[in-house]
Amino acid sequence: MDFNLTPLNKMVIKTARAFCETEIPAIDAYMKEHNDYPPYLQEIFAKHHMLGMDIPKELGGIGADNFNLILIAEEVGKTASTCMLPFFMNNSVAETICHWGTEEVIKKFVPPLCDGTAWASMAFTEPNTGSDPRALTLTAEPDGDDFILNGTKRFISMANKPGPGVFFAKDLSMKGKPFDTTAFIVDKMSPGITFSGHYELMGLDGADTCDVFFTDVRVPKANILGRQGKGFPILLRWIAGERIQQCAATIGGGQAALDESVKYGNQRVVGGFPMGYMQGFSWMLADMKTRVEACRLLCYKTVKLQDEKNKGFEAASSELKVLTVPLIQEVCRQAVQFHGSYGYSKEYKVEKIFRNAMHLGVVASSLEINKTIAGMTILTQK
Amino acid sequence: MKIIVCIKQVPDVTEVKWDENGSLIRTGLPSIINPNDKNAIEAALTLKEEKGAEITVVSMGPPQVEEALREAMAMGCDHAVLLTDRKFGGADCWATAYTLGMAIKKLGHFDLIFSGVEAMDGNTAQVGPEIADFLGLPLLSYAEAIEVGEGTVKIHQKLGDLTRVIEGPMPALITCEKELNVPRIPRMDLVFECFEKEIKVLGMADVDGELENFGLKGSPTRLRKVFSPKRAKAQVEFLEGTPKESSQKLVEKLHEINAI
Numbered sequence: 109m110d111f112n113l114t115p116l117n118k119m120v121i122k123t124a125r126a127f128c129e130t131e132i133p134a135i136d137a138y139m140k141e142h143n144d145y146p147p148y149l150q151e152i153f154a155k156h157h158m159l160g161m162d163i164p165k166e167l168g169g170i171g172a173d174n175f176n177l178i179l180i181a182e183e184v185g186k187t188a189s190t191c192m193l194p195f196f197m198n199n200s201v202a203e204t205i206c207h208w209g210t211e212e213v214i215k216k217f218v219p220p221l222c223d224g225t226a227w228a229s230m231a232f233t234e235p236n237t238g239s240d241p242r243a244l245t246l247t248a249e250p251d252g253d254d255f256i257l258n259g260t261k262r263f264i265s266m267a268n269k270p271g272p273g274v275f276f277a278k279d280l281s282m283k284g285k286p287f288d289t290t291a292f293i294v295d296k297m298s299p300g301i302t303f304s305g306h307y308e309l310m311g312l313d314g315a316d317t318c319d320v321f322f323t324d325v326r327v328p329k330a331n332i333l334g335r336q337g338k339g340f341p342i343l344l345r346w347i348a349g350e351r352i353q354q355c356a357a358t359i360g361g362g363q364a365a366l367d368e369s370v371k372y373g374n375q376r377v378v379g380g381f382p383m384g385y386m387q388g389f390s391w392m393l394a395d396m397k398t399r400v401e402a403c404r405l406l407c408y409k410t411v412k413l414q415d416e417k418n419k420g421f422e423a424a425s426s427e428l429k430v431l432t433v434p435l436i437q438e439v440c441r442q443a444v445q446f447h448g449s450y451g452y453s454k455e456y457k458v459e460k461i462f463r464n465a466m467h468l469g470v471v472a473s474s475l476e477i478n479k480t481i482a483g484m485t486i487l488t489q490k
Numbered sequence: 491m492k493i494i495v496c497i498k499q500v501p502d503v504t505e506v507k508w509d510e511n512g513s514l515i516r517t518g519l520p521s522i523i524n525p526n527d528k529n530a531i532e533a534a535l536t537l538k539e540e541k542g543a544e545i546t547v548v549s550m551g552p553p554q555v556e557e558a559l560r561e562a563m564a565m566g567c568d569h570a571v572l573l574t575d576r577k578f579g580g581a582d583c584w585a586t587a588y589t590l591g592m593a594i595k596k597l598g599h600f601d602l603i604f605s606g607v608e609a610m611d612g613n614t615a616q617v618g619p620e621i622a623d624f625l626g627l628p629l630l631s632y633a634e635a636i637e638v639g640e641g642t643v644k645i646h647q648k649l650g651d652l653t654r655v656i657e658g659p660m661p662a663l664i665t666c667e668k669e670l671n672v673p674r675i676p677r678m679d680l681v682f683e684c685f686e687k688e689i690k691v692l693g694m695a696d697v698d699g700e701l702e703n704f705g706l707k708g709s710p711t712r713l714r715k716v717f718s719p720k721r722a723k724a725q726v727e728f729l730e731g732t733p734k735e736s737s738q739k740l741v742e743k744l745h746e747i748n749a750i
């Protein structure tokens with residue numbers, strides 16, 4: 109077993125850091141002023157060729173792997189910038205369409221997600237559920253060469269930005285069948301689609317998450333992703349990958365929280381010497397460091413499994429979330445505590461990192477769902 | 491157009507430290523591409539985008555210089571050549587320019603050579619001009635703007651408060667200032683590609699030349715000693731008393747040293 113990063117991995121990290129230093133301050137400044145992403149955000153990622161990491165070059169991707177994507181995710185996570193969400197989404201949705209889509213669908217939707225002209229979304233959650241496919245109420249009714257969609261999606265990220273979204277709906281033509289969830293690739297600017305305003309969130313400042321209302325929206329049959337009634341496995345596979353990326357970014361946030369604390373512990377003088385040297389605080393740093401390190405190692409192991417391609421990684425990805433959510437949230441809480449009242453002030457980065465870390469337990473499948481997935485897998489594995 | 495860019499890998503420090511023998515203390519320091527050389531790379535890449543060009547980066551140094559060459563390719567350079575040989579070790583500017591010059595002759599036709607103005611660790615600003623001299627090329631130094639015409643090249647030469655516009659026929663050698671541009675960061679797809687590319691490695695036998703001209707042997711300059719000169723520190727004196735008293739004392743002091 110080799111725990112060392114290759115020269116390529118190291119250059120990916122160095123390049124990601126350079127990207128964060130040169131591009132993210134202006135992105136964050138825009139988001140602070142407008143409470144939304146810059147309209148040209150995906151083009152910035154595309155300019156640096158950071159979209160389509162796991163997509164073949166012929167389709168405009170990089171032809172790399174998920175391990176290196178995770179290394180970038182960690183660096184972006186360290187900045188605590190919300191711009192990580194659209195970056196992950198374009199990458200993971202393009203990969204999902206490539207995995208399940210017909211040649212026609214792939215050719216149509218994947219290149220714009222790689223060149224940054226389109227914004228991807230993945231829409232499952234509704235007012236009444238974020239976890240149960242049987243409870244979906246967005247309906248899809250066949251009509252000639254199209255389906256007609258009606259209903260509401262809730263909390264959808266990047267929904268009001270142009271580009272394709274994968275929307276999961278109750279397929280009325282599958283009535284009576286055991287599985288009736290079908291995944292449709294929907295042009296989010298289609299006639300009949302309207303949006304609510306952005307949700308005011310605890311963290312992820314500037315995120316555009318909103319509700320999507322469908323009134324007789326026509327979607328061509330050719331835009332069905334995978335097979336009719338087989339939408340839920342698409343969601344589960346996508347979310348398993350997205351989870352690893354979000355865990356990696358949150359682990360990056362944990363690392364940044366630790367780094368900030370080390371800096372503060374060396375600077376802030378209490379009783380004549382730097383406060384970090386008080387045993388209570390140095391022990392806290394030891395806790396934080398080991399927690400971040402443990403999560404990072406499991407994250408690397410999980411993404412290696414994903415990159416093996418031929419093995420399932422859904423349960424492993426759930427286990428990663430089961431470990432990462434409580435540990436990194438605790439690291440971020442410790443960082444706030446470490447900074448005293450300053451940690452509670454917006455002047456210090458740990459305040460933002462803490463708020464961001466809270467999202468990991470409730471977004472892209474809740475912690476509890478992941479415990480259920482992981483636990484049931486343990487019970488049923490042979 | 492064919493462009494050659496000479497780059498040096500240097501330790502990433504603003505304050506270089508030497509041991510008692512005058513050798514650079516490199517251990518534990520990350521290495522970077524010399525900052526001016528990144529300006530040289532950027533200048534070449536800009537020309538590539540504007541007029542089309544094939545760019546070869548060349549560096550002399552130990553095997554770990556590979557990292558710097560790969561980074562240059564991740565920025566967009568097409569080929570890389572590493573000049574490495576124990577016999578190249580201990581080179582001064584003359585021997586460095588000789589080795590680079592011999593290698594460049596081997597690489598065949600070129601239209602422009604770019605180098606940085608100076609290296610952040612050695613700071614002699616000699617290597618570029620010496621390569622030009624060795625290859626009999628016009629030297630356009632301290633460039634803060636570059637314009638390529640039909641068979642000629644024009645630069646804005648930075649001379650303190652003055653700027654001089656000079657022009658020369660190609661092929662020519664240009665040394666690049668930091669004012670020339672803002673170097674781009676590597677592109678993520680090229681980061682992956684650069685590890686698939688081959689780096690041409692040349693040793694002494696490959697570049698021909700006379701044995702006695704390479705490395706320490708070929709270096710007329712000897713680095714005898716490096717030390718930090720003792721600088722007298724300014725003394726601070728506090729003038730006690732009420733504002734009025736202390737300002738009177740200050741006036742007396744200034745009179746004493748004939749400052750007023």
Ligand SMILES: Cc1cc2nc3c(=O)[nH]c(=O)nc-3n(C[C@H](O)[C@H](O)[C@@H](O)COP(=O)(O)OP(=O)(O)OC[C@H]3O[C@@H](n4cnc5c(N)ncnc54)[C@H](O)[C@@H]3O)c2cc1C
Pocket residue numbers: 496497498514524526527548549550551580581582583584586590604605606607608609610611612613614615616617618711713716
């Ligand atoms: C403290 C100190 C003082 C020194 N003083 C002298 C001295 O007075 N005289 C002397 O002859 N030598 C001297 N040397 C040695 C000299 O610095 C290097 O050995 C020489 O190889 C390069 O000179 P430079 O670093 O000053 O480069 P500079 O001449 O400052 O570099 C200018 C440009 O030349 C190119 N270049 C330089 N080195 C390479 C390389 N290895 N490969 C590819 N391109 C390169 C780069 O584009 C660079 O930007 C000194 C070294 C040290 C550490």
Ligand SMILES: Cc1cc2nc3c(=O)[nH]c(=O)nc-3n(C[C@H](O)[C@H](O)[C@H](O)COP(=O)(O)OP(=O)(O)OC[C@H]3O[C@@H](n4cnc5c(N)ncnc54)[C@H](O)[C@@H]3O)c2cc1C
Pocket residue numbers: 229230231232233234236237238239240262263264265266309312315317467470471472473474475476477480
């Ligand atoms: C910033 C943000 C962005 C978001 N972006 C998107 C997006 O782009 N697309 C999208 O589809 N959604 C998005 N969501 C929604 C989010 O993914 C869901 O809210 C989340 O999956 C949980 O769903 P819910 O809140 O409806 O929980 P419910 O499904 O209503 O569940 C309620 C509670 O019961 C628990 N629970 C439910 N079922 C089980 C079970 N079987 N075992 C154990 N516990 C269970 C859950 O953990 C939860 O705590 C976003 C949310 C936020 C805050």
